[in-house]
Amino acid sequence: MAVWIEGLVAVLVLLGAAFTLIASIGLVRMRDFYTRLHGPTKASTLGVGSIMLASLLFFSVDSGSLSVHEVLITVFLFLTAPVSAHLLAKAGMHGGEKLASGTRGKPWDQ
Amino acid sequence: MNRWLPSPRLSAVLCFLWLLLVNDFSLGQFLLGATFGLLVPIITRPFALQRPALQHPLKLVLFLLMVGRDIVLANIVVAGLILGPRRRLHPAFVEVPLDIRDGYVITILASIVSLTPGTVSADIDLQRGILLVHGLNVGDPQELIDEIKRRYEAPLKEIFGC
Numbered sequence: 001m002a003v004w005i006e007g008l009v010a011v012l013v014l015l016g017a018a019f020t021l022i023a024s025i026g027l028v029r030m031r032d033f034y035t036r037l038h039g040p041t042k043a044s045t046l047g048v049g050s051i052m053l054a055s056l057l058f059f060s061v062d063s064g065s066l067s068v069h070e071v072l073i074t075v076f077l078f079l080t081a082p083v084s085a086h087l088l089a090k091a092g093m094h095g096g097e098k099l100a101s102g103t104r105g106k107p108w109d110q
Numbered sequence: 111m112n113r114w115l116p117s118p119r120l121s122a123v124l125c126f127l128w129l130l131l132v133n134d135f136s137l138g139q140f141l142l143g144a145t146f147g148l149l150v151p152i153i154t155r156p157f158a159l160q161r162p163a164l165q166h167p168l169k170l171v172l173f174l175l176m177v178g179r180d181i182v183l184a185n186i187v188v189a190g191l192i193l194g195p196r197r198r199l200h201p202a203f204v205e206v207p208l209d210i211r212d213g214y215v216i217t218i219l220a221s222i223v224s225l226t227p228g229t230v231s232a233d234i235d236l237q238r239g240i241l242l243v244h245g246l247n248v249g250d251p252q253e254l255i256d257e258i259k260r261r262y263e264a265p266l267k268e269i270f271g272c
Contacts, residue, residue: 025192038230046181067133081224082225085224086224093233104200107203108232
């Protein structure tokens with residue numbers, strides 16, 4: 001395997017790991033339920049996306065044939081992440097989750 | 111179409127997805143994929159939304175590319191917000207009035223809103239046509255409403271002609 005491909009794979013894996021870590025930090029640092037939702041729905045999509053790209057690159061070059069599982073995983077993730085975030089937000093409003101001080105606007109009654 | 115093959119295109123896509131998933135393009139897997147392609151649309155038909163006809167397929171591709179770029183930017187922006195000082199965050203619930211009335215297109219819009227910069231769609235009121243959005247850091251609510259309408263709703267409206 002060419003050195004530059006190995007380098008690219010390494011960079012993508014590290015980038016993916018960094019974004020996934022930041023998403024987890026967001027879960028701890030944010031002050032209320034709704035702001036916590038933002039980390040996992042976004043930072044994690046790019047995190048997982050980068051790791052999938054690295055995996056696709058590595059296994060395609062390593063085995064000599066195109067590996068496409070990873071594309072599917074990414075597509076499924078992008079289809080499901082918004083739906084789960086939406087349902088979590090709805091559940092939060094239903095359960096009357098407290099808002100961080102300074103939040104403008106109101107959640108709806110469920 | 112008919113009773114046993116309600117949507118031939120969906121069936122073909124499902125069969126192809128199955129082959130990609132198992133990463134094995136043999137006859138046996140093709141038959142298995144074809145079986146799923148036939149069964150899944152029949153089982154899920156009662157829940158399926160009617161998709162409005164695509165008016166501009168090419169524009170859809172360009173639109174998806176733009177959304178992809180926005181998603182990458184969203185990740186970087188949100189990463190910065192998460193790591194930055196918490197006092198600087200101004201979360202807000204914002205009600206976005208929608209021009210689109212079609213449930214299928216609203217679903218796409220809501221999903222895109224959830225995937226892009228600092229916003230999660232929290233609820234939809236189909237009767238009044240309002241999308242409730244939670245923003246992680248909202249400067250001016252009106253600006254956010256205008257951006258969602260201009261950047262995502264308007265192109266979707268044009269692409270699906272509704």
